[in-house]
Every structure is written in C-alpha cells, then in structure tokens.
Amino acid sequence: MTLISKSITAFGSLLLAHACYSAQEHSALQSFRAATSAALTSTPTAATSLPIDIAIETVVAILVILIGLVLGTSPLRPIQWREWAGKIEREGEDGFKDNKGQVNRDYMGNPFDFIEGRPNFVDIRKQRKEFAEWVKSQGQQQK
Amino acid sequence: MPSQQELDLQISPLVQESLVHNSRTLHNLQSLTASLFGVGAGILGLESYSGFLFYLLFSLITTLLFYTLRIAPASISSSSSGTGASNKGGVLARYFRSPLDFWTAGLTNGLAGFILTWTLFYGLVRA
Numbered sequence: 001m002t003l004i005s006k007s008i009t010a011f012g013s014l015l016l017a018h019a020c021y022s023a024q025e026h027s028a029l030q031s032f033r034a035a036t037s038a039a040l041t042s043t044p045t046a047a048t049s050l051p052i053d054i055a056i057e058t059v060v061a062i063l064v065i066l067i068g069l070v071l072g073t074s075p076l077r078p079i080q081w082r083e084w085a086g087k088i089e090r091e092g093e094d095g096f097k098d099n100k101g102q103v104n105r106d107y108m109g110n111p112f113d114f115i116e117g118r119p120n121f122v123d124i125r126k127q128r129k130e131f132a133e134w135v136k137s138q139g140q141q142q143k
Numbered sequence: 144m145p146s147q148q149e150l151d152l153q154i155s156p157l158v159q160e161s162l163v164h165n166s167r168t169l170h171n172l173q174s175l176t177a178s179l180f181g182v183g184a185g186i187l188g189l190e191s192y193s194g195f196l197f198y199l200l201f202s203l204i205t206t207l208l209f210y211t212l213r214i215a216p217a218s219i220s221s222s223s224s225g226t227g228a229s230n231k232g233g234v235l236a237r238y239f240r241s242p243l244d245f246w247t248a249g250l251t252n253g254l255a256g257f258i259l260t261w262t263l264f265y266g267l268v269r270a
Contacts, residue, residue, distance in 0.1 A: 016179075020182070020264070023187075023188075023268045024267065024268050027268055027269050049188075050187060050188055058186045058187055059183070061183075062179060062180065062182075062201065063204075065176075065179055066176060066201075066204065066205060066208060067208065067212075069172060069175060069176060070172065070205070070208045070209050070212050070213065071212060073168050073171075073172050073209070073213060074164075074168055075213070075217070076165045076168065076214065076217065076238045077158070077161040077164055077165060078158075078161060078237050078238065079162050079165065079238060079239070079240065080155055080157065080158075080237065081156040081157060083237065
C-alpha cells in the first residue's frame with residue numbers, strides 16, 4: 001500500500017515539476033517575444049494566457065498527487081469505545097499498525113487484560129497440576 | 144439532572160486517543176495538500192477570487208477523496224462483520240464526532256500554507 005501511494009505521489013510530483021517548468025519557460029518566452037517585437041515592429045502583441053495543455057497538466061498532476069497522499073494516510077480508528085475495544089479484541093496489534101507496519105506508539109493493549117489476570121479467577125488447581133507434571137518431567141530428564 | 148449529551152457520552156463513551164489520531168491524520172493531509180494547491184494556483188497564474196475558488200474546490204475534492212478512499216471502505220468491511228456502524232450519524236460518526244467539522248475544517252487548516260505557496264510560485268513563474 002505504501003509503495004503504491006509513494007509511486008503515485010512521485011509520478012504526480014514529476015508532472016507538476018514539468019508543468020511548472022513549462023509555465024516558467026512560456027512566460028519567459030512571452031516577455032522575450034514582446035521585447036523583440038516592440039523593438040522591430042513597434043506593434044504591441046497581446047499577452048497570451050497560459051496554454052491549455054500546461055493548465056491541464058497542472059490540474060491532472062495535482063489530482064494524481066492528491067490520490068497518492070490520500071492513499072498514504074494512516075488508517076483511521078473507531079472513536080466509539082465499544083467498537084475500538086472490539087477491534088482490539090478481534091485484531092490485536094494488527095489493527096493498529098501504521099503504513100510502515102509498525103505498531104503505533106499510543107497503542108496501549110487490550111483494555112480487558114486486567115480482567116484476565118485477576119487473582120480471584122486464577123485456576124489454581126490446574127496450575128498445580130501443570131506444575132506437578134513439569135516437576136515429574138524434570139525428574140525423568142535427570143535420570 | 145445531566146443533559147442528553149452527557150447521558151449519551153456515559154452510555155457510549157469515546158476514545159480520546161482515537162479522536163486525536165483521526166483528526167491529526169486529516170489535519171496533516173489537509174495542510175500538506177493546501178500548499179500543493181498553492182503551487183498549482185501559482186502555476187496557473189490565478190488572481191484574487193479565482194485563486195480562492197480554486198482552493199475551495201480542491202479542498203472539497205480532498206475531503207471527498209479522503210471520505211471515499213478511507214472512510215467508506217472501512218465501514219463496508221465492518222458492516223459485514225456485524226457491528227452496528229450504521230446507527231445514527233451514519234458512517235462518518237464511526238471516525239469523527241461532528242460531520243460539519245469534518246467537511247469544513249480543511250478550509251481553515253490550510254489557508255495560510257496555500258497563500259504562502261500561491262504567492263511564491265506566482266512570483267517564481269511570472270518573474
């Protein structure tokens with residue numbers, strides 16, 4: 001995604017730079033022609049406006065860059081607390097990455113994590129059984 | 144007795160970080176594109192009202208593009224998974240608090256940058 005947006009933006013910038021250079025050349029040529037024709041024939045030439053192709057190129061370049069930049073924005077996040085928490089629950093860190101694939105700095109994890117770790121709800125018998133098995137396996141390995 | 148708005152906030156609370164993140168994303172885009180429009184207006188050699196009209200038109204196009212490329216696809220994918228995104232306020236309410244703010248904030252965000260690059264490129268091209 002980010003490569004697409006970057007290449008579109010780069011292409012648009014190239015077009016815009018070309019349009020800018022063309023417009024500059026056009027105005028320079030215009031002033032040069034006005035100066036020479038005034039010296040030669042002394043008939044004032046009307047200053048022509050920008051050629052239509054440069055104008056079209058400018059507008060197209062702006063639209064292309066616009067699409068590239070919009071595609072390059074980082075994904076939005078839901079503002080409703082319930083949707084936001086549901087998204088974390090469903091997607092975890094994957095839903096909170098920016099375009100470079102890095103998890104955002106202000107991502108603070110599942111808001112329900114503290115519920116999972118409450119001491120009252122720890123299954124102590126299961127943990128004891130697991131510990132006993134672990135001890136047994138350690139003992140077998142040492143023999 | 145709390146007002147209706149306070150009650151709504153109590154029932155469906157908002158995430159401040161997401162609000163800030165969304166509006167910052169939009170703000171960054173708009174201030175970046177505003178200076179781009181200035182370049183365009185300078186190249187085209189627009190003057191007075193037509194330049195501001197150009198800015199108005201293109202910032203509306205920016206917001207529209209942002210809406211169609213960023214907000215609409217997300218809402219389509221979420222409505223298929225069954226969350227009630229299309230309750231009151233529609234798709235936009237999922238990401239932004241007030242629709243009016245979303246559509247019009249861009250006009251004031253980038254105006255200074257627009258005028259800066261507009262005058263700069265007008266001067267560069269027509270010098």
